[in-house]
Amino acid sequence: MITLAQLKSGQSSTVVDIQGGRRMADRLNALGIIPGKKITKTSAMLMRGPVTINVDRVEVAIGFGMANKVIVRPDRVP
C-alpha cells in the first residue's frame, strides 16, 4: 500500500485509509473520498503541488500534504 501522492498518474486504486486529523477526514468525506472508494489519479503538479483524482466521474484536486495522508491500494494492471 502506498500514499496517493506516491501513486502514478493514470493509475486506478482503492482508498484504504485516511490518516490525519478529523477535520481532514471531514473535508474528504464531504467529497465522497472515503475508505473503499475507487479513485484514479489524473495528474500531479511538480514541486509538491496538488494531485488531481477522478472520483465517481468528478475531478477533485487535493493538496500534496493531504494526498500524502490518503493511503491507497493500487489496482493490478491487467
Place this chain on the structure above:
Amino acid sequence: MTRILLMGNPNVGKSALFSRLTGVQAIVSNYPGTTISYTRGHMKLGEEIAEVIDVPGTYTLEPTSEAEEIALRLLDSGDIVINVANAINLERNLYLTLQLLERGIPMVMALNLWDDTRHRGVDIDLEKLRELLGVPVIPTVAVTGEGIKELVENIPRATSPHHPPGTRDQRWATIGKIIEQVQRISHRHHTWRERLADASVKPLSGGLIALAILAGSFFIIRFIGEGLINYVLDPLFNTLWSPVVLKLSQLMGGGGFLHDLVIGKIIGGELNFVESFGLLTSGLYVPLGVVLPYIVAFYLVLGILEDTGYLPRLAVLMDTIMHRLGLHGYAIIPNLLGLGCNVPAILATRILESKRERFIAATLISIAVPCAALQAMIFGLVGARGLGYVAIVYGTLFIVWIILGIILNHTVKGFSPELLIEIPPYRLPPWRTVAQKLWIRTYGFLAEAIPIILGAILVINVLYILGVFDAIANFTAPVVTGLLGLPKEAVTALVIGFLRKDVALGMLAPLALTSGQLVVGSVVLAMLFPCIATFVVMFRELGWVNMLKAVGVMIVAALVTGGILNLIL
C-alpha cells in the same frame, strides 16, 4: 409566507435554477463557491407568493467554511427544501440529501445537469429513486429551462419521509444500496473536452495553457477597452458633449464658483475632460469615458473564464506558489475578482477555510490588487507616457503582492489548510448567463460609482475653495515630498483615494508630474487606503481589530514601496 430553500452541493446550478424560478438575476458561474452569501427572490406557488432563497453550496451539514456555515444557519428558517443535485455524481450528492431528510424538512429533489447524463454514460432510474427516497425527483436543466415547469408543479408535493439519523458510515451504506438500484454506468471514450481538462492540470501543458489564457485575456481586455474608448466614447464626448458643455460654460459666464463646480476649469478655450474637475466634465467622463469601457471588457472576459470552468484549474496550477503566501491555490479566485472590484473579492474570501487565510487574502487584495476602475485610469494616464511605465506599475504591485504575502505567511500565527476542491468539467459558456452577469456587474458599477464620483468631485471643489487641501498639503509635505518625491499637492489625490481611486488618479493629471512621479503616485495610490466601500466590507468581514491591522500593514507597505520607487526612478 412559505420559505423555499435551494440547497445542494457547490456548482450544481442552484443559482441558475434560482434565476429560472424567481426571475431575479443571480451571478451564475462554473466553479464551486460562486454564491457566498444568500440571494432572496419570490415566486408564485399556486395562489400564494413564496419566498425563495439561493443558499450557498454545501457538501454536508457539518460546515468546513464560512459559506457552508451560512447554509446551515439558513436551514432552520426554511419550510421547504429544493435539494438540487448533480445527476452526473449522484453518490456524493445524496450524502447531503440524506442529512436533509434526517432533519425532517419537506423536500423536492431537482436532478440538475440532466442533459449531461446522456453523453457521460450515466443512466438513472427516476421511478426507483423516487420510491427509495420518498420525495418527488424532477430532472432539470436549469441553464436551458428544461424541467422547471414540472419542478414548480411538484413543490406543493414536497414530503418529509421518515429517515432516522445515521452515522457517517450508515449514510454511505444507504447511499451504496440506493446507487446499486438506480444507477447504471456505461463506459464512454474521452471527449476532446476531457482531454483538454486533463492537459490543463498537467505541469507542462497546464503551464502553457495558463500563460496562453492569461496573455489572451489581457490582450482581449485591452483591445475591447481601448476600442470602446477610441471609437465609441471619445468621439461621443468630443463631438456631441463637448459643444454642449462649452455653450453652457459661456452661458454661466465662463467662471465663478458655480461654473467651476459644474464645468470645471477651462484653459484657453480647450476642454480637458480629465483635468477640468467639474461635475459635467470629469464627473461624467471618468466613470463613463475611461472606466466603463474597461469594466465592460474585464467582466466580459472574466465571465467567460468563470463559465468555462477554467478558474479552478488555475487554482491547481497556482497552489504551490500560493502556499508561499500563506494561502492555497483557490485563493487565486478572490484575487482575480479583485482586479475587477475589491469589494466582491473580499466577500469571496469566504470560500477559504480559515480566518488566517481570509485575513492574508483580504489584506493582499486591498493593498496589491488594483481594481478595474483604477487600472483604467492607469492605462489612460500612465499609458500616455509609454506602456513601459504601465509595466513598472504592474510589476511593482506584483512584487509587493508576493513579498507581502511571504511576510504575512511568516508573521501571522497559524497554518494554511491544504487545497481540496472539486474541478468542474469544461463547458461552453452559456451566452445568456455571460450576458446576464456582464449586465449585473456593469449596472452595479454604474449605480454605485457615479453617485460617489459626483460626490467626490463636489467635495474636492468645496475643500479646494475652503483651502483645506492647502492645509493638509503643507502638513504632509515632509512625507509626500521628502519620502515619495511628489509635489505636496499630490496629497489631495491620496486623500480623495479614500472615496474613489479613479477620480483620485485623475487629480494627479493637472500636476505636471514627471513620468517617474506619475508611476510613484499610481503605485502609492493603489496601495494606500482602500476606497471607502472596501473599508466597509473589510470591517464587516474581518472585524475592526484585523481591519486596523490590515490598514497598518497597508500604510507601511505603501510608504516603503513608494520611497524605494522614488529612489530608483
